[in-house]
Amino acid sequence: MHEIEEHYFKVNRVFLKMLGLWPYQQPYIAQLQKVLFFSVLFTFILVQSLAFFTTQFSTEILLKILTFLFPTLFVTTKYCIFVIRADSVKLLLEQIRDDLNLLKNDLEIDIIKRYADNMRFITMVSIVTCYAGTICYIMSQYFLPLVLDIILPLNASRSLELIPITEYFVNRQKYFWALLFHEVLTVYVGVTTFCSTGGTTMMYFLHPCALFKVASYRIENAVDKNILAFPDPTRIYLLQQRVVRAVLIHRRAIEYIELWSSGFMVPFIILIIIGVSSLSFSLFHLLQLVIVLNELGEMCCVFILIILHVAYMFVLNYGGQEIQNHGVQLFEAIYNGLWYAAPLHTQKLLLLLMQKATVKVSLVCGGIFIPSLEGFVTLVSTAVSYFTVMYSTR
Numbered sequence: 380m381h382e383i384e385e386h387y388f389k390v391n392r393v394f395l396k397m398l399g400l401w402p403y404q405q406p407y408i409a410q411l412q413k414v415l416f417f418s419v420l421f422t423f424i425l426v427q428s429l430a431f432f433t434t435q436f437s438t439e440i441l442l443k444i445l446t447f448l449f450p451t452l453f454v455t456t457k458y459c460i461f462v463i464r465a466d467s468v469k470l471l472l473e474q475i476r477d478d479l480n481l482l483k484n485d486l487e488i489d490i491i492k493r494y495a496d497n498m499r500f501i502t503m504v505s506i507v508t509c510y511a512g513t514i515c516y517i518m519s520q521y522f523l524p525l526v527l528d529i530i531l532p533l534n535a536s537r538s539l540e541l542i543p544i545t546e547y548f549v550n551r552q553k554y555f556w557a558l559l560f561h562e563v564l565t566v567y568v569g570v571t572t573f574c575s576t577g578g579t580t581m582m583y584f585l586h587p588c589a590l591f592k593v594a595s596y597r598i599e600n601a602v603d604k605n606i607l608a609f610p611d612p613t614r615i616y617l618l619q620q621r622v623v624r625a626v627l628i629h630r631r632a633i634e635y636i637e638l639w640s641s642g643f644m645v646p647f648i649i650l651i652i653i654g655v656s657s658l659s660f661s662l663f664h665l666l667q668l669v670i671v672l673n674e675l676g677e678m679c680c681v682f683i684l685i686i687l688h689v690a691y692m693f694v695l696n697y698g699g700q701e702i703q704n705h706g707v708q709l710f711e712a713i714y715n716g717l718w719y720a721a722p723l724h725t726q727k728l729l730l731l732l733m734q735k736a737t738v739k740v741s742l743v744c745g746g747i748f749i750p751s752l753e754g755f756v757t758l759v760s761t762a763v764s765y766f767t768v769m770y771s772t773r
Contacts, residue, residue, distance in 0.1 A: 394575035449657030467642030584698030699750025706740030
């Protein structure tokens with residue numbers, strides 16, 4: 380089972396350890412990391428918030444501050460959720476280990492490995508994409524002005540400015556590199572938090588999908604011609620044992636979903652509210668920049684933010700949709716199997732299991748939102764609706 384655990388945990392474990400969020404770290408080192416990284420995120424929120432009081436109010440300034448403040452608030456909230464819910468994170472990881480010990484043969488192990496590989500692929504793609512976006516973000520602030528001075532020179536060199544509006548109460552030109560270091564460090568911590576916690580959440584979503592697939596595999600092979608050739612007492616016993624094993628793994632998947640919902644459903648509602656608001660502000664700010672067409676670097680940064688918002692919403696809602704799709708596969712597996720050749724007592728068991736499998740299995744966040752492709756469309760349409768309201772009242 381150690382090899383499968385490596386498939387599950389390796390990538391996420393490395394990045395969670397970097398942030399002090401891995402529940403099996405040494406407590407003193409983890410506490411130091413949490414204080415350090417939370418301080419970085421919180422102080423950047425603070426200096427952005429102080430800009431509300433020190434800059435002359437205008438709609439453009441307010442919009443620009445909120446566009447970069449809300450993503451920082453989102454990753455800070457996500458970081459705090461994993462700190463506060465550390466016991467739930469550890470409990471979910473331990474249940475994965477327990478579920479892996481229930482696997483009986485190489486085919487079931489291969490099913491789990493396939494889903495673990497999918498999870499690792501999604502995590503690696505998100506990490507590469509986000510860090511590439513981070514490099515573009517940093518280059519747009521420092522290298523883009525230097526390049527434009529060469530390609531499109533002005534009477535004077537373009538000044539180096541931070542894209543987010545912040546207030547440090549110091550000379551911005553004199554301490555530019557210190558301010559840039561704070562911003563880059565915040566972006567690095569935020570992107571790492573974004574990828575590691577998102578990848579871990581996706582692992583939580585794909586694990587019950589794998590269990591549902593194993594349950595479907597077990598039920599598909601519960602009734603076969605070799606078993607039916609046995610005499611009645613032996614045949615009935617073996618069929619019942621196979622059905623019970625399928626029910627057990629199916630029940631473990633449902634318990635895992637309920638465990639995740641009980642630990643994270645309320646915090647994720649907070650993240651949904653922040654994320655939808657952030658996407659709305661980013662869309663409106665991008666429109667303003669497109670109309671003006673004089674802030675190319677900032678326009679690229681806001682566009683990258685929008686892509687990350689939409690991609691994050693889609694991936695997690697896709698994971699919720701996969702849970703729903705896999706939840707009904709047990710019904711299909713029973714229906715397509717040799718249930719009609721089984722003894723009457725086993726047919727009754729399968730009928731009860733089919734009735735149970737017809738109930739849609741889904742994650743529920745706060746009792747009001749179900750992650751799915753339909754939920755993704757709802758979130759994006761809500762953000763666009765807020766964006767149109769802001770545009771109509773500008």
